[in-house]
Amino acid sequence: MGMTQHAEPAVSSPPAPGPGRVKDGRTAERPLALRLLARPDVGVFLGAMAVWVFFLIAAPPVREGHSMATILYQSSTIGIMALPVALLMIGGEFDLSSGVAVITSALTASMTAFQLSMNVWVGVIAALVVSLAVGLFNGWMVVKTGLPSFLVTLGSFLILQGANLAVTKLVTDNVATDDISDMDGFGQAKKVFASSFDVGGVQIKITIVYWLVFAAIATWVLLRTRYGNWVFAVGGNKDSARAVGVPVTFTKISLFMLVGFGAWFVGMHNLFSFNTVQSGEGVGQELIYISAAVIGGCLLTGGAGSAIGPVFGAFMFGMVQQGIVFANWNPDWFKAFLGVMLLGAVLINLWVSRTATRR
C-alpha cells in the first residue's frame, strides 16, 4: 500500500530529526539560517522577542527584574496547560474543556479535603484521579465514537461547567469552596505547587520552573522517543499510522489524559495560592491555551508542531497582557490591544516561515 509513505517517521525508531539529508542533486542545500527559520518554533521565538523588545522600549518598568518575574509567572500558568494542549493538537485532536477542567480539579481537591476533614493531600490525589478520568472520558469518547473532538469536548466543557457549579453548591451550600489554608498538609502542598524562591532579590514563582522543566521533558519525548513519533503519526494520518502498527487508541487517549494531568497541576496551583476556588472561574481559558499552542506553531489540523513553540506562545500572552499594564495604556482598550499584538506576532511568525521556506 502506498499509504506507508505517510507514516514513515512513525516506524523509524532511531531518532530522525528533519527530512533525510541524502544529497541527490534535486534540491540545492539551503543556508543554515534559512533552514533554522523554517522551523515553526523559530518564527514564534522571533515574534516573542519582537514583543519583548517592543515593551522594553514602551514600558520602562518591564526592564526591572521583578517585573519580568511577574510576566513569567503569568506566562507559566498559561504555559503549563498550553504544553499538553499543544501535544494533543499535534496528535490531531482538540480540547475545549481544558479551562473549566482546571477549576474542576481545584474544586475536587478542596471539597474532598474539607468535607471529609482529611489531610489536603487526600484531596490532591482525588483531584488527580478525577482529572485523569475526565481526560480518559474525552479520549475514549473521541476514539470510540469517531466524533470530532471539538464536539465531544464541547459537551464535556458544558458538563464540567454545570457540574462545577451544581456540585459545589450541593456540597458546600455556597458557590465558592471553603478556605482550607488551616488544614493539615496545606503548607506542604503550597510548597510543592505554589511556593516562590529568591534569586538576587527577585521573587520567582515555582510554576516558572515547572513550566520550563515540563517543556524540556515534552521536547525530549516528542523528538527522542517512540511515543513522540506516535504523536506525530496519529496527528498526521490516523489510518496509515494504525496500518503500520502505531497504537492509535492508546496514543490519543493518553494525550487527553495528559491534558487532564496539566489541568490537575494548574488547578492545584490555583487552590494552594488562593486558598478557595470560585466555581464559575475558568471559562474562556481554554481558548487562551489553544491560542498559545497555535501561536507556538502547532497546526490546527494536527501532525506538526513542537513543545518549545508553545512556551514562547505562552510567554507572548503573558508579555502582552502585563506589558499593556506596565505601559499604562488606557485600560478600555485592553482586549483590543491584546488581539492586535497577538495577530501581529502571528503574522511575523507566518512571514518568517514563508520567507524561510521560499526557494
Place this chain on the structure above:
Amino acid sequence: MDRSSLSRSRRFAPAVALAAAAALALAGCSSSSGGKKSEESSDGASAGKATTPRMTIALVTHQSPGDTFWDIVRKGAEAAAAKDNVKLVYSADPSAGGQANLVQNAIDQKVDGIAITLAKPDALKDVVAKAKAANIPVVGLNSGVSDWQKLGLMEFFGQDETVAGEALGKRLNEEGAKSAVCVIQEQGNIGLTQRCDGVKKTFSGKFQTLNVNGADMPSVKSTITAKLTQDKSIDYVVALGAPIALTAAQATSDASSKAKIATFDLNKDLTGAISKGTIAFAVDQQPYLQGYLAIDSLWLYKSNGNYMGGGEQPVLTGPAFVDKSNVDAVAKYAAKGTR
C-alpha cells in the same frame, strides 16, 4: 478495526489509582485542624411560617454562573419564601435576551409576582409591560435604581452603584489616600463601571482604572502586581468584589507595595481579612436583604396591599461600611454565606 490489547490493559490504570486513593482515605489521613468537622452548624434566619395561601413568585436575575454575590441574594429570597409560604422559582441569565425570555417564561407560568434585576433595562421593557398586562406585580432589585420607575415597577430594593462609589471615594479622602486604582474584573459591566465612576467623582486624589480577567485568578494577581509596579504612587486598590480584593492583597505583597485595599461586597474570607487588617474596609450593599425584601414585598402586597418605599422611592440596602470596628458583628453571618 484492530485494537491493540495494550490499550485495553491501560484502561485499568485509573481504576487502580481510584482504589489507591480510597485506601489512602480510609487509612485515616484526617486533618486535625479546619475542615467540615470544625465548622459549627448553626441555624439560618427563620421566623415561623405565614398561614396565607401558597403563592408562586419568580426571581429572575442577570447572575453569571458561580458568582458568590448572587448566591447570597438567592439565599435571602429563599429565606423570605420559606417564611411567607411562597414557592420560589429562581432563574438567571447574564445575557439581556436570555433574561427577557426567562421573565416571559414566568408570565407563561402565571406566577403571582415577579422580582427582576434591571442590568439592561431597555431589553426588559417589553416583557415587563406584558407582565403588567397580565396583572402580575413586578418589583426590581440590585440594578436599575434609575430605571425602575420608568419601566413601571412597583418597588425597588438595592443600592445606587454610583452613590455607593461616591461614598467609597469620600471614605478614601478621609483615610488620606492620594492615589487609587479601581479594578474592573468584567470589562463592560455597567454596574462595575458605575462604581468606579462614583469613586472618581468624589475622590480628590489621582484616580485610574484597571481591567483584569476575573475568570483567571493567577492573571488577576499578576495584572494587579504589574500595575502596582508600574505606578508606585498608588496607595489604595479599590476592588469591586470580595475574591478580587483577597487576590489584590496577595498582589500588594508580591509587588512589595504599601497600598491598602478597599472593596465592594463581602464574603466569609473577606470578613476574616478585615479583622486581620489585610483589607481596610468594604462597602456592603447587603445582597441577602435585597433578595429577602424583594420576595417579602410581593407577599406583603398580595396579602395586605403594602408598598415599600411608598411606590415612589427606592428602598436602599447600601452602602454600609464594614471595617475593623464592626466586622465581628457581621463575620458570623458571613461565615454562613448570608452576609
